[in-house]
Amino acid sequence: MTEGISAEKDLVPAESPEWLEKGRWLFAQVCVFLRGCTDFSNLLPESLSEVAFAGRSNVGKSSLINALVGRHNLARASNTPGRTQEINFFSLNDQIYLVDLPGYGYAEAPRDKVSAWNRLIRDYLRGRTTLKRVYVLIDSRHGIKANDQEIFKLLDDAAMSYQIVLTKIDKISEKALEQCLQQTQELLKKRPAAHPVVIATSSEKNKGIDLLRAEIAALSNWL
Ligand SMILES: Nc1nc2c(ncn2[C@@H]2O[C@H](COP(=O)(O)OP(=O)(O)O)[C@@H](O)[C@H]2O)c(=O)[nH]1
Numbered sequence: 001m002t003e004g005i006s007a008e009k010d011l012v013p014a015e016s017p018e019w020l021e022k023g024r025w026l027f028a029q030v031c032v033f034l035r036g037c038t039d040f041s042n043l044l045p046e047s048l049s050e051v052a053f054a055g056r057s058n059v060g061k062s063s064l065i066n067a068l069v070g071r072h073n074l075a076r077a078s079n080t081p082g083r084t085q086e087i088n089f090f091s092l093n094d095q096i097y098l099v100d101l102p103g104y105g106y107a108e109a110p111r112d113k114v115s116a117w118n119r120l121i122r123d124y125l126r127g128r129t130t131l132k133r134v135y136v137l138i139d140s141r142h143g144i145k146a147n148d149q150e151i152f153k154l155l156d157d158a159a160m161s162y163q164i165v166l167t168k169i170d171k172i173s174e175k176a177l178e179q180c181l182q183q184t185q186e187l188l189k190k191r192p193a194a195h196p197v198v199i200a201t202s203s204e205k206n207k208g209i210d211l212l213r214a215e216i217a218a219l220s221n222w223l
């Protein structure tokens, strides 16, 4: 398997026209839903490399996956927080798995359910050898919360590469976005496994989606 991502590779700009084009190409290929898994023991076998999307409930994970692949209903987006309770696997071009994780921090769900999901997420993030990067989504209106920090800590402790994606930037002003980016970057300085670049997105307005495609294409290319 791979050695992890070197600092040098991290610095290759996904913003370059070459990577933007590769990202566009990759995400124009066939993407299929494979399976939703509710239990660590019935996860898909570790075969293809994968990137996972994590975040608080309702942060916009499913919408982001749909925006990436340019489809409205591949991943189920919902107004009901806490609906995605399974680890959902999608195969992109038979090349890489995209993994939609259950949202964390959904206060109104029954306690036993919440702890079962949390355990599933933790086991998955710590134990999955084919997992190459975690995209941690942060709602740009709310910024980083305590349970996001818990996930960062878990990922840092596991030396698992992760990158922050701000979501729903169409809902805030440019000034507020600037502030949110600064605060996020400041917090990440203390986080050893965090990618230094924060990607600001709107699935609704298709902003920053091309950059994220380029990042994932670049990552998948090095695996
Ligand atoms: N305005 C706006 N709303 C969004 C965006 N992304 C997601 N949403 C809304 O946020 C809610 C939760 O989205 P969903 O993708 O289901 O979140 P998940 O629970 O993290 O999978 C839905 O009502 C979406 O329509 C975005 O970029 N802009």
Ligand SMILES: [Mg+2]
Pocket: 061, 062, 063, 076, 077, 078, 083, 084
């Ligand atoms: Mg969802």
